[in-house]
Amino acid sequence: MKKLLAFVCSLALLVTGVVAFAGCSGNALKIGVTNYPPMDYRDESGKWVGFDAELAEKAFGELGYDVEFVEIVWETKVMSLESREVDVIWNGMTVTDDLRASILLSEPYMVNQQVLVIRTADADKYTSQEDLAQADTIAFEGGSAADTILSEMDSLTDDQLLSMEKQADTFLEVKSGASDVAVVDIALAKEMTGKGDYTDLTYVDIGFASEDFAVGFRKEDTQLCEQINEILAKYKEDGTIEALAEKYGVSV
Amino acid sequence: MAFLEVNNYRKRFGDNEVLKGISFSLEKGEVLAIIGSSGGGKTTLLRCLNFLETPDEGSLTLDGELLFDAEQGRRYSDAQIREKRLHFGLVFQQFNLFPQYTVFKNITLAQTLLARQECSRRKKEFRAALRKSPRPERAAMKEDFASSLASLRADRKAGIERRTEELLARVGLTEKRNAYPYELSGGQQQRVAIARALALQPDILCFDEPTSALDPELTGEVLKVIKGLKSSDSTMIVVTHEMGFARSVADRVLFIADGVIEEQGTPAEVFDSPKSEKTRAFLQKSLEDIFV
Amino acid sequence: MEQFWQISLDLLRGFGVTCQIFAATLVFALPLGLVLAFGSMSRFRPLKYVVKVFVWIIRGTPLMLQILVIYYGPALLFGWGFLERIVAVIVAFVINYACYFSEIYRGGIESISKGQYEAGQVLGMTRTQIFFRVVLLQVIKRIVPPMSNEVITLVKDTSLARIIVVEEILKIAYDYTITGLIWPLFYTAVYYLIFVGILTLLFGFIEKKLNYFKV
Numbered sequence: 150m151k152k153l154l155a156f157v158c159s160l161a162l163l164v165t166g167v168v169a170f171a172g173c174s175g176n177a178l179k180i181g182v183t184n185y186p187p188m189d190y191r192d193e194s195g196k197w198v199g200f201d202a203e204l205a206e207k208a209f210g211e212l213g214y215d216v217e218f219v220e221i222v223w224e225t226k227v228m229s230l231e232s233r234e235v236d237v238i239w240n241g242m243t244v245t246d247d248l249r250a251s252i253l254l255s256e257p258y259m260v261n262q263q264v265l266v267i268r269t270a271d272a273d274k275y276t277s278q279e280d281l282a283q284a285d286t287i288a289f290e291g292g293s294a295a296d297t298i299l300s301e302m303d304s305l306t307d308d309q310l311l312s313m314e315k316q317a318d319t320f321l322e323v324k325s326g327a328s329d330v331a332v333v334d335i336a337l338a339k340e341m342t343g344k345g346d347y348t349d350l351t352y353v354d355i356g357f358a359s360e361d362f363a364v365g366f367r368k369e370d371t372q373l374c375e376q377i378n379e380i381l382a383k384y385k386e387d388g389t390i391e392a393l394a395e396k397y398g399v400s401v
Numbered sequence: 402m403a404f405l406e407v408n409n410y411r412k413r414f415g416d417n418e419v420l421k422g423i424s425f426s427l428e429k430g431e432v433l434a435i436i437g438s439s440g441g442g443k444t445t446l447l448r449c450l451n452f453l454e455t456p457d458e459g460s461l462t463l464d465g466e467l468l469f470d471a472e473q474g475r476r477y478s479d480a481q482i483r484e485k486r487l488h489f490g491l492v493f494q495q496f497n498l499f500p501q502y503t504v505f506k507n508i509t510l511a512q513t514l515l516a517r518q519e520c521s522r523r524k525k526e527f528r529a530a531l532r533k534s535p536r537p538e539r540a541a542m543k544e545d546f547a548s549s550l551a552s553l554r555a556d557r558k559a560g561i562e563r564r565t566e567e568l569l570a571r572v573g574l575t576e577k578r579n580a581y582p583y584e585l586s587g588g589q590q591q592r593v594a595i596a597r598a599l600a601l602q603p604d605i606l607c608f609d610e611p612t613s614a615l616d617p618e619l620t621g622e623v624l625k626v627i628k629g630l631k632s633s634d635s636t637m638i639v640v641t642h643e644m645g646f647a648r649s650v651a652d653r654v655l656f657i658a659d660g661v662i663e664e665q666g667t668p669a670e671v672f673d674s675p676k677s678e679k680t681r682a683f684l685q686k687s688l689e690d691i692f693v
Numbered sequence: 694m695e696q697f698w699q700i701s702l703d704l705l706r707g708f709g710v711t712c713q714i715f716a717a718t719l720v721f722a723l724p725l726g727l728v729l730a731f732g733s734m735s736r737f738r739p740l741k742y743v744v745k746v747f748v749w750i751i752r753g754t755p756l757m758l759q760i761l762v763i764y765y766g767p768a769l770l771f772g773w774g775f776l777e778r779i780v781a782v783i784v785a786f787v788i789n790y791a792c793y794f795s796e797i798y799r800g801g802i803e804s805i806s807k808g809q810y811e812a813g814q815v816l817g818m819t820r821t822q823i824f825f826r827v828v829l830l831q832v833i834k835r836i837v838p839p840m841s842n843e844v845i846t847l848v849k850d851t852s853l854a855r856i857i858v859v860e861e862i863l864k865i866a867y868d869y870t871i872t873g874l875i876w877p878l879f880y881t882a883v884y885y886l887i888f889v890g891i892l893t894l895l896f897g898f899i900e901k902k903l904n905y906f907k908v
Contacts, residue, residue, distance in 0.1 A: 184871050232765045318870070453814060453815065486815060486817055493812065497812035499827055
């Protein structure tokens with residue numbers, strides 16, 4: 150029995166020993182991202198690329214930071230920021246009032262719009278906001294901009310709304326026929342429909358109000374936020390943002 | 402002084418006093434039968450003798466040595482209790498064989514473990530001695546010890562095997578030595594249990610209603626084995642419901658009722674001319690049970 | 694075809710992580726569960742109740758929540774650093790599964806009749822000897838069926854590691870859906886099925902091995 154106890158104790162020690170604390174060296178900056186093409190995604194070599202990734206690397210590089218991308222889970226992004234798992238969130242993040250209450254947001258650097266993703270065969274069926282009422286199920290990401298828009302539409306009932314974990318998951322819903330429509334960011338819709346397994350999907354803009362993408366900081370990091378605002382303003386002026394948008398096929 | 406002397410054993414469980422001052426003695430080679438109705442305290446007495454329960458009061462002397470004294474009852478260490486226990490053997494009503502071991506291993510297990518403890522004790526002693534002796538002699542000492550330990554091991558192993566074979570023959574189960582308990586009848590299992598208890602050569606072997614869990618046609622073979630032990634001069638204490646058996650085998654009979662010894666004496670005294678009213682009523686009732 | 698092998702390999706890499714979580718959980722949780730089982734059966738009341746409350750909390754909350762608490766908790770509450778993701782996942786799994794195992798052990802140990810202990814005692818065995826020589830194998834025989842259930846559940850529970858972005862097989866497959874490939878997601882079933890199949894055979898073998906006696 151004593152031997153057993155000793156064994157267990159040493160195991161416990163081992164586990165505690167493995168505890169590796171993330172170092173906080175001077176100029177390293179951790180940017181929270183998710184797999185969210187074309188804003189942030191990994192290329193074949195595993196390096197993080199995309200519109201946001203490249204923009205972030207450039208902007209923080211100019212400020213003298215070493216940028217490290219850390220993949221996070223989108224639902225718990227505020228927790229990731231607060232716990233200092235990451236220092237910044239730069240991942241096609243839509244500005245909402247809820248978000249503004251909990252974290253610090255930069256000036257918008259891009260305009261985003263919500264669009265419908267539908268099966269190509271249904272293209273004639275959904276052309277306006279009123280047409281949404283005839284869908285049996287509408288998929289969207291819980292807590293996203295689409296969530297806000299859809300829940301404010303009086304013509305829709307709760308039974309029609311399907312809140313999902315990720316925007317990307319909604320494509321499978323529509324393709325399989327489990328849902329009739331998905332509401333997602335235009336950049337993502339553009340990127341994903343019409344290719345791979347999603348050749349039979351398409352997207353349509355039915356005139357939802359547009360919203361803004363911004364970079365997120367912890368509330369106390371006001372100085373860093375100010376610096377980024379200045380740099381983004383400069384990039385808008387000198388065409389850097391436009392060039393990147395063209396490279397990744399997004400509209401700004 | 403008698404071989405075994407039990408002095409004023411008392412035991413209570415909560416508010417229920419099960420033993421209310423039990424005193425008796427037993428000579429070497431004698432067989433004591435304990436009778437009485439269920440709940441009277443017979444089994445508790447047997448469990449106290451085997452240190453499965455600790456009496457609240459009383460003392461026990463075996464062969465002139467004070468083995469237990471309730472005054473210090475709580476102060477005995479586990480190791481001390483284990484050593485004292487080895488003076489007694491116990492055969493359970495429900496056999497309690499170890500199901501994962503063969504008949505042979507059931508009988509040898511405890512002996513093997515004891516032999517192993519003996520060897521590791523020797524090793525410890527040797528290491529202590531080694532530390533005290535001058536360096537040049539150590540190599541030779543080590544060699545000596547290794548060979549003496551090896552021969553001790555071989556000795557013990559051979560001894561255990563020889564004795565187990567003898568015991569198997571004695572309970573008539575030589576051909577079942579490699580069987581597992583579930584393959585045996587109740588009577589056979591109980592005979593293995595008896596051999597297992599005998600293997601440690603206890604001074605006194607106790608039986609707790611050894612035939613109560615058996616079908617009537619199987620009690621005979623077990624009783625025959627116990628009778629056989631009497632002829633080899635074993636000292637035994639048997640709690641039993643088999644009045645005929647108690648009368649024919651026991652040298653002395655103890656009738657326990659409500660936690661006290663109501664009557665004791667030779668079988669003839671207790672069975673033929675009981676003095677106590679309670680004894681008479683009990684014997685009358687057991688007779689009726691047989692014929693009903 | 695080349696893409697098929699490429700993705701198979703990629704998923705296999707994720708499955709390696711799955712197996713890592715699985716193996717580490719078993720290695721640590723099996724003995725820890727036994728310690729907890731003894732704690733919950735202790736005659737020392739305070740220890741017994743502390744262990745019971747702990748087991749209640751762990752079994753009463755979702756494993757996903759426990760993973761989040763272990764990964765983010767130290768940083769949010771005390772401003773400490775982070776465990777490596779895989780370590781956090783393993784710690785959460787070990788604690789969670791140790792609690793479930795402890796209840797299975799306890800059931801198994803308590804199902805052994807008092808007579809087995811007493812038989813050992815009157816034969817002069819120590820508590821340790823009784824436990825390891827007499828009781829343990831009988832307990833093992835009784836707990837193999839519920840254990841095999843729990844272990845197979847563990848294989849599939851590893852997918853919860855995704856919540857803190859550990860690159861296990863399902864996470865990798867999900868990432869493929871974002872690039873427009875759905876089939877890798879369903880293809881992961883093959884990996885799980887093969888692994889569980891091997892486990893099922895293994896447990897069947899153990900059960901058969903222990904069939905030589907009856908309890």
